[in-house]
Amino acid sequence: MISKKVEAALNEQIRIEAESSQVYLAMASWAEVQPGIDNVTAFFYQHSEEERQHMLKLVHFVNERGGVAKIPKLPEPQSTFPSIKSAFTSLLEHEIFVSQSINNCIDIALEEKDYATHNFLQWYVAEQIEEEALARTMNDKLELIGDDKSGMYMFDRDILTISMAPGTKPVV
Ligand code: OFO
Numbered sequence: 001m002i003s004k005k006v007e008a009a010l011n012e013q014i015r016i017e018a019e020s021s022q023v024y025l026a027m028a029s030w031a032e033v034q035p036g037i038d039n040v041t042a043f044f045y046q047h048s049e050e051e052r053q054h055m056l057k058l059v060h061f062v063n064e065r066g067g068v069a070k071i072p073k074l075p076e077p078q079s080t081f082p083s084i085k086s087a088f089t090s091l092l093e094h095e096i097f098v099s100q101s102i103n104n105c106i107d108i109a110l111e112e113k114d115y116a117t118h119n120f121l122q123w124y125v126a127e128q129i130e131e132e133a134l135a136r137t138m139n140d141k142l143e144l145i146g147d148d149k150s151g152m153y154m155f156d157r158d159i160l161t162i163s164m165a166p167g168t169k170p171v172v
Contacts, residue, residue, distance in 0.1 A: 021051035
């Protein structure tokens with residue numbers, strides 16, 4: 001059984017995971033109408049889908065542990081980006097924010113001596129380490145590429161492979 005405090009923290013995390021899914025869906029839709037970045041588009045769609053799975057995992061956990069999961073209302077996400085680099089910078093910043101929010105949930109679980117929730121959240125800790133690392137790799141590569149069109153061509157060609165490299169996680 002989870003306490004009201006843990007329930008509230010996990011419901012806030014449900015909102016954040018749902019928002020992440022929306023934010024990346026908006027990036028995917030924006031990317032889809034930009035020329036020549038089909039794999040970047042696929043990456044954002046897959047990432048959005050993953051975030052939805054993260055949300056669902058929390059919904060089931062809260063309900064199974066005697067709480068009530070809340071399905072949140074979401075604000076409209078940013079729908080246009082000045083560049084591919086700026087979309088990936090937002091992605092990295094967003095992942096850092098999500099990691100902090102997971103840490104906050106863990107602090108509350110420990111305060112409440114809720115070791116089951118603490119254990120459950122370790123999956124999210126590992127996930128965030130991988131996602132932050134992946135987002136940093138993407139940003140570093142885009143920094144190097146700058147305005148070079150052939151570099152961008154290769155970035156799009158390789159993005160799905162990069163996202164499955166050792167030390168990062170598969171995006172499918
Ligand atoms: Fe939910 O994994 Fe990142 O944000």
